Amino acid sequence: MLLQIEALGKTYHGLRERRVLRDISLLLDAGEYVAVMGESGIGKSTLLNLVAGLDRPDAGRILLDGRELGAMDDDALTVLRRESMGFVFQAFHILPYLSVAQNVALPLLLAGAAGHGPAVQGILDAVKLGDRGDSLPRELSGGELQRVAIARALVHRPRLVLADEPTGNLDPESAAQVMALLRERVKSANAACILVTHSHAAAATADRVLILGADGLRPA
Amino acid sequence: MRRLQRFRRFLPLALAPMRLHQGRAVASVLAIALGVAMGYAVQLINRAALAEMEQAVQTLSGTADLEVRGPRAGFDETLYARLARREDVAVASPVLELELRIAGIGPVAPGSSDSTLRVLGLDVFRAGHIQPELVAMASDAQSAASTDMLDLLRPDTLFLSPAAATAFKLKVGDMIALRAGLGERRLRVAGLLAAGAERYAVMDIAAAQQAFGVTATSGTSGTAGTAGTPGTAGTPGLINRIDLRLRPGADTQRTQASIAAILPPGLFIEAPRANVTRNTMLTRAYRVNLNVLALMALFTGGFLVFSTQALTVVQRRSQLALLRVLGVTRRGLAALLLAEAGVIGLAGALAGLALGHAAAALVLARFGADLGSGFFRGLQPELHFAPDLLLLFLLLGLLAAFAGCLVPALEAAQASPARALKSGDEQEAFAPLRRAGPGAGCLVVGALLSLAGPVNGLPLAGYASIGLVLFGAVLLMPWLAALVFSHLPEATGIASKLARMQLAASPGQATVSLAAIVASFSLMVAMAIMVSSFRQSLDDWLTQVLPAELYLRVPTGVDGVFISADEQQRIAALPQLRRADFLRAQQILLAEGRPRVALLAREIDPADPARMIPLVAEAPPADATKALPPVWVSEAAADLYALAPGGAMDVPIAGRNVRFRVAGIWRDYARQQGALVIERSLYVGLTGDHRATDAAMLLSPGVTTEDARRAVHGVLGGDDRVEFGEPGEIRSTSLRIFDRTFAVTYALEASAVLIGLFGLSTSFGALVLARRREFGMLRHVGMTRRQIAAMIAHEGLLVSGLGIAVGLALGWVLSLILVHVINRQSFHWGMEIHIPWEKLGLLALALLALAVLTALFSARRALSGEAVRSVREDW
Secondary structure (H helix, E strand, C coil): CCEEEEEEEEEECCCCCEEEEEEEEEEECCCCEEEEECCCCCCHHHHHHHHCCCCCCCEEEEEECCEEHHHCCHHHHHHHHHHHEEEEECCCCCCCCCCHHHHHHHHHHHCCCCCCHHHHHHHHHHCCCCCCCCCCHHHCCHHHHHHHHHHHHHCCCCCEEEEECCCCCCCHHHHHHHHHHHHHHHHHCCCEEEEECCCHHHHCCCCEEEEEECCEEEEC | CHHHHHHHHHHHHHCCHHHHCHHHHHHHHHHHHHHHHHHHHHHHHHHHHHHHHHHHHHHHHCCCCEEEECCCCCEECHHHHHHHCCCCEEEEEEEEEEEEEECCCCCCCCCCCCCEEEEEEECHHHHHHHCHHHHCECCCHHHHHHCCHHHHCCCCEEEECHHHHHHHCCCCCCEEEEEECCEEEEEEEEEEECCCCCCEEEEEHHHHHHHHCCECCCCCCCCECCCCCCCCCCCCEEECEEEEEECCCCCHHHHHHHHHHHCCCCCEEECHHHHHHHHHHHHHHHHHHHHHHHHHHHHHHHHHHHHHHHHHHHHCHHHHHHHHHHCCCHHHHHHHHHHHHHHHHHHHHHHHHHHHHHHHHHHHHHHCCCCCCCCCCCCCCCCCCCHHHHHHHHHHHHHHHHHHHHHHHHHHHHCCHHHHCCCCCHHHHHHHHHCCHHHHHHHHHHHHHCCCCCECCECHHHHHHHHHHHHHHHHHHHHHHHHHHCCCCCCCCHHHHHHHHHHHHCCHHHHHHHHHHHHHHHHHHHHHHHHHHHHHHHHHHHHHHCCCCEEEECCCCCCCCCECHHHHHHHHCCCCEEEEEEEEEEEECCCCCCCCEEEEEECCCCCCHHHCCCEEEECCCCCHHHCCCEEEEEHHHHHHCCCCCCCEEEEEECCEEEEEEEEEEECCCCCCCCEEEEEHHHHHHHHCCCCECEEEEEECCCCCHHHHHHHHHHHCCCCCCCEEECHHHHHHHHHHHHHHHCHHHHHHHHHHHHHHHHHHHHHHHHHHHHCHHHHHHHHHCCCCHHHHHHHHHHHHHHHHHHHHHHHHHHHHHHHHHHHHHHHHHHHCCCCCCCCCHHHHHHHHHHHHHHHHHHHHHHHHHHCCHHHHHHCCCCC
């Protein structure tokens, strides 16, 4: 099993305590593509942050490839993200001062890979931006930017892709293209994917759809 | 190794953001460059001057083990014979050193109005053993052909150093007339010396004593003399130095102590190195002050880097969070940001070093080495490459850049990536800065340090105090901004309302601009108040010390020229004058290792001394039966020799120590090494010396100063041996010299101001550009461009208004430390605080206008159509 989430819980401590997640469990195998839906504020992004090691749970545990995230320090989690995960965000988060190719190459550079040109060109070709490598982000449309983000998320062949509302800023046509592309690339890389979305159309591209509620995570 | 390789591969991409904001990067580089250039240039110039001065002193000292020094007027030469006969002394070389006015020659050197020549009277046979350089002849063919070695002993010849020959355009065989006593003495240039970057001449010592009338009035050995009496055969001459070389194996310290025990009062024995040290110490305070000013420019540069980097990092918050998400560790992120700072620091430091070297070369070539202190006037040193200074300022430039970036880098590394990815999180970056504790702590420690005394004669605690108070105030700005902006009164008009709400809710980013304004403006204010206080105090002092209508004096630093008793009587009797008061000034040594102090014997009423000298402290009236004669000491003398009103002190006069009572302390801006005033009648009684060096004259009714001048000139034989001056002329000359002295200070202050204004512009500009999406949204909901511009202008006004108010208060506090601690401990000058309200008001208005204009200029781009589109963009 690639990803194991067991009885996960998270509470935010502020002026008022707010329990965001309670008793969340999930098993995900390599190549599986699941969508998580739920109301706004129910904790979908929190769940992704916990799986990504960007936050710590108050209860339960998460194992990726048998390694428990709770036992790792911040540096180890950072390295884990670098090597094993890819991210696609609603707001794209493409660095404006790097070219398209440089943005896509970021994970490989961080991993210290030399001679990454062919890998970058290959993934750009796969997302149909093969001739836009030298373009700057401001020259691309929203849909194109999200394709760059998908390319960046997959160029280093991660084990797990986390996509948070990837179609939130796109028109329906671009959204459909992006979702189809994301599924195709994830499957061809045999990566697992957790897709958080409000869109039923986007969720429909997943193998499984789960609903996150106050009582936990259950199939739709 | 792998990490390093990965870091090197990633570095170019990490530095790519600088390409997007080239203006900011260039401004930061320039700020560092300016600070480094100032400091490096000042150090190079001072080092070259000191090296030249040290070389000159060492040439004069030669290989002497010990030197006996006394008052400038000289002491009885019979002491030399006693010392030469000692078993532990191998060679004793008597020296008579005189500064003589050259009759009829004008200014000769750049930046100098001197027409004086240092004449060294030597026993050439003995001097040849100790100071061979002083008696070595030039070896070029022309000089060798025209030099008769017997000329070294002739009474009417002298030998010039190469620098003197060049400066006065003299060659072998020429005649030179030197002012001596009441007349002048013509001497033939018999040859050129081999060495000497300074202007001096060498002649036989006996010939010098005879020619310039430097003899003792008493034959008693050890009696300090009164120079100027025409020399007669059999009358002991005067010398002012004896150089000693000890026999091999002699214990230098024991010999020194043994000789010290037999020296008359006012004479001291010391190692020649002490002379170098003394000369170095003379300028140390001034040099340290200049260095600190230059470092302030560098500090402001570092602060500019901080303000630019802080804003840049905040604006790139989500980008930096993305890098953390993609797998850059905290340490890696901090390293990337520090690498950016390193590039800025390196570029700035290298540019600054080149600029500084060029500036130093230009200054030395055009103006000489004198940076306003007056100590290095006349020196023409060469600039030398100084690898240690180069490395030091390279590191300082880098340090300034790193220090400026450290806090933003650490904050960015510590931020939670999950939160930072969302926009609107920017204010979190400033939350930790809002604590008042660290800033308050720095202020308290800074205040305490201002009470500490000097360390080895330097106001190190004072400098640290200034740094801490400034730093503490800057640290308090976030807390103060949050406090002030959240309590602003209600405003009318949507623009001002929104401006105040924005500042009250999110003061964080404005805090950086605020801190930049406070740092640079407070330094501006502090320097302006200090210089204004000094200038006003000097002006007031001049008014007090120049009550007469006409003055005459022997030129400063010139020996052998005086006004005889007969001339004084004739001047006093002139019908053109209502009154004439005469003064005798000379230089005496009070303590070993210290420079000479001025002894001023003048007309003064002990019952009302404040009529003649500007008193700042007075002793209580003394018991008449036990009263010692009074002496009034200057502030410098009081500080340097730990003298207090009511205390007693010994003053060496006429070869013996005379005990005086310190009757008061007076302010003297003319003599930094200290001055003592005693009654002239007492001085004449002790010494029999009726001569004078200065006179203050009141005119008879209806007489013009020109008439009086002509009349006095007539009494003195119409020659140019003395200088005349009217109070107005003296005052304006003095103030001109003051302004020239502070020219370098003004330049350094101006560079700090410039850097501060850079910082203000870039940070304000960055602030406005960062809020493009906000302005785009406001345009969407119907706010006009003009209203948004008014809102931005209002914010700029409020932020800079608060910054200026704080800067004024802080600047006043800093000026108190500058005036009462640093200036007092460095130069022993007391002064009253004088605030140049008009100048400060203009500065404040200019800064306010600049801040608003900068904000509006930046807003132009932020209000473009691009801003409206940016609402939908990533960032």
